[in-house]
Amino acid sequence: MRSIPKHIFFIGIGGIGMSALARYFVAKGHGVAGYDKTPSEITESLQDLGVSVHFEDSVSNIPEAFKNHEHTLVVYTPAIPGDHKELAYFRTQGFSVLKRSEVLGEVTKDSFCFAVAGTHGKTTTTSILGHLLNEVDTNVTAFLGGVSENYNSNLILNGTDVTVVEADEFDRSFLTLSPDYACITSMDADHLDIYGEASELEKSFRDFASKLKSNGKLFVRKGLPIEGITYGIEDDSDYTAQNIRIKNGSYVFDVKTPTTTLNNFKFDLPGRHNLSNALIALAMSVEYGIPQPQLAKALASYKGVKRRFTYQIKSDDLVFIDDYAHHPEEINAVHQAVREMYPNEKVLVIFQPHLFSRTRDFADDFAKALSNFDEVALLDIYPARELPIEDVTSEWLLEKIQNDNKKLISKSEIFQTVKNSSKRIIMTLGAGDIGVEAQKLKQELQYAG
Incomplete structure (x- = not known):
């Protein structure tokens, strides 16, 4: 493996793959810092390890120790927009700037x-x-x-x-x-x-x-x-x-x-x-x-991965499962799993579409997969790295779903939607920020008894 500089700066450090690499370099004794768009449990856990993380894209926020191009490697995720100020700074100042995957290739090579x-x-x-x-x-x-x-x-x-x-x-x-x-x-x-x-x-x-x-x-x-x-x-x-x-x-x-x-x-x-x-x-x-x-x-002894068919609540009265599924085939897979585990129960699914382009490209397949559930509630499309695409909306997707028990809801309506439903099995699905909403829903349901 090529010699890795003593300081490593991550642009998009809160990403799940980026943060794993950041943890690795902390454990190896490197100085680690980074930028991310918003605070999260991941960025908090990194800060607990002593990693400096900031959330405003400004060159002035880069720690001084990381501004020496001879001693700093910059790692970025392709999800970062091309007009990112800090990324542009590093690229124009002679720093070694690599994608996360390139660094992973170096780390695993030997x-x-x-x-x-x-x-x-x-x-x-x-x-x-x-x-x-x-x-x-x-x-x-x-x-x-x-x-x-x-x-x-x-x-x-x-x-x-x-x-x-x-x-x-x-x-x-x-x-x-x-x-x-x-x-x-x-x-x-x-x-x-x-x-x-x-x-x-x-x-x-x-x-x-x-x-x-x-x-x-x-x-x-x-x-x-x-x-x-x-x-x-x-x-x-x-x-x-x-x-x-x-x-x-x-x-x-x-x-x-x-x-x-x-x-x-x-x-x-x-x-x-x-x-x-x-x-x-x-x-x-x-x-x-x-x-x-x-x-x-x-x-x-294997227990699983968080947000992969994760039981948030499992009681005689209510089963609440949260999953990362964001592609039609993944939705079909979790549907098969929940029907196998609970063959005689009815299921409410709350789904947050992820990306306008994916929703557009697989709209009919999404509609078919979601139609298999007994009740469907759609949130607005989570844009992630994308700008809106004309006429690609959750309302448009909802129209394609062949289910009489369907509706479009806002995040603030999730709890009431669950309370109003007669379904014992509740599932929240998606790769956006619905995982955060799932945690809120769990707390609200537990508080409500």
Whole structure:
């Protein structure tokens, strides 16, 4: 790895991937500071570690110690707008300025690197794999795209011989990695604001596959148009989950490998999509050489990732689940999971669409997925990095939903919508700031009794 300067400044430090990298460099003894648009739990946790974070884009807010281009590396996320003043300053003053993915590529280059790619399932799969390796005392660092319930962090830091990373297809970031083992969980069309066509997205995954080290192994979900070691649920893949049953709300299953069958794995996360994520993490671990008894014990202790089918309230009267799902296929997956866990219950879903472009590109698929719920409430579209697109609104999406029990609501109406509903199962879905609203709703429901 190239020599990393003693000071590192992050632009967009509050992002889940950026903050994991920031935590890593703090642990390694570097001076770390950064900018983000708004305060959050993540920025507060970084400040608790001694990281200087500011929230106004002004060169005057950059700490003096970070204004020496010879001793400071600048890391930024592609979500930062091109007219950002601090980013422009660093670029014009001779600083080394790298994307987060480029730095991640440098950090993982000299380790045995596991990379998890796919349009869905990256964060859960990465956190399962990181947990499995950590539990069996592998010398591992895992950079997670969510907060692990086991570690209450988006970073697992237990040595640097092995690294586990999410290989993010957004902005083709994953092409900076050269992993030893990689998997592709899914290749559904997404990020069409970046790729234009689904075929270009597929090409980028093929390009990623070609980045494997010469003796590397590629694992792909059965049915994807890329060759590799296959995995799937109850099919004829190289690695297959079979003899699946539900006991006390948990999956119990066996894993057929190319050479044998490994019995009696227990996994607590609901949904076939999560079972698939667990299977590929197990397959990569088996190929790496970890014995079944250690893997079974480790998987049974896995608790999940925050905002991935997270139970906020679980009582006889009310079940409230919050999830990050923001793509039609992800909504279908959580719908399958909630129906499997609660087959005789009716479900209210509160959904916040994420990005105008994604809403436009997949409007019919969103409508079809949301129509499967018994009651639907839509919030306004969360813009993130985008400006509004004419005629692309939540009202427009609502009209497409085939459900008599649907409406558009504001954030201030969430609590009353839940109180007025007769549904016992409540779900909040989306990748914007609905996670913050979910926490508010949890408090309001608990206070109301």
